[in-house]
Amino acid sequence: MDRIELITAEVCPYAQRTHMALIEKGLDFERREVDLADKPEWFVKVSPYSKVPVVKIGDKVVWESSIINEFIDESFPDRPMMPDDPFRRAQARIWIDFCNTRWVEHSYDLLFAREKAEQDTLREKVVADLRWMEFEGMARLSDGPFWMGSEITLVDLTFYPFFERFGALSHYRGVQIPDDCLCIIRWLEIMRARKSVLETMHDDAYYIARYAKYAQAA
Ligand SMILES: N[C@@H](CCC(=O)N[C@@H](CS)C(=O)NCC(=O)O)C(=O)O
Numbered sequence: 001m002d003r004i005e006l007i008t009a010e011v012c013p014y015a016q017r018t019h020m021a022l023i024e025k026g027l028d029f030e031r032r033e034v035d036l037a038d039k040p041e042w043f044v045k046v047s048p049y050s051k052v053p054v055v056k057i058g059d060k061v062v063w064e065s066s067i068i069n070e071f072i073d074e075s076f077p078d079r080p081m082m083p084d085d086p087f088r089r090a091q092a093r094i095w096i097d098f099c100n101t102r103w104v105e106h107s108y109d110l111l112f113a114r115e116k117a118e119q120d121t122l123r124e125k126v127v128a129d130l131r132w133m134e135f136e137g138m139a140r141l142s143d144g145p146f147w148m149g150s151e152i153t154l155v156d157l158t159f160y161p162f163f164e165r166f167g168a169l170s171h172y173r174g175v176q177i178p179d180d181c182l183c184i185i186r187w188l189e190i191m192r193a194r195k196s197v198l199e200t201m202h203d204d205a206y207y208i209a210r211y212a213k214y215a216q217a218a
Pocket of ligand 1: 009011012013014015036050051052053063064065066
């Protein structure tokens with residue numbers, strides 16, 4: 001089998017998605033950590049967007065976490081991580097898109113926001129997103145405990161890293177997961193016990209320290 005290399009940075013939520021996918025798929029791989037503040041020349045050559053993650057399998061190079069994760073899933077079909085049915089697969093991709101285009105954008109806009117009024121508006125958007133995920137997503141898509149049903153899929157891996165960093169958002173911006181988001185709360189507990197999380201996770205203190213420069217800059 002071709003050698004698998006994950007080019008990554010520990011702090012990056014997108015890279016964590018791919019790191020988790022490789023673990024969930026039970027694959028052997030090597031990690032190459034990049035200092036994003038001082039990118040080495042080899043990295044700039046191998047990563048067309050100059051971002052992590054990048055995965056190399058033999059001479060194949062793939063970038064963009066959502067695309068990498070589908071590529072890994074399809075290349076090693078033993079433990080499928082997308083639904084079989086085309087409509088269910090479309091639903092899974094809609095939620096992956098929601099995460100990439102709405103949830104991440106609103107969460108990071110809130111972290112970066114300096115003005116109180118802007119923070120209040122964005123806090124409401126983040127809470128509305130959480131309720132949308134709970135009531136239009138998880139509660140409708142399946143009986144859980146994962147997004148798409150009883151088996152973990154790429155949807156879970158797409159969202160999880162941003163929930164791992166939610167503690168830092170709560171710390172700096174006072175936003176909380178609403179108490180009525182029961183599916184999300186149960187899902188998080190189950191995710192936190194998975195090997196792919198235990199082997200890639202950091203605690204709140206780690207993210208609070210690293211996000212200080214974004215949350216507190218003048
Ligand atoms: N859409 C990309 C986002 C990846 C991304 O933004 N990675 C960040 C770290 S979290 C990065 O490498 N930033 C370096 C830079 O922009 O210079 C994906 O899903 O892989």
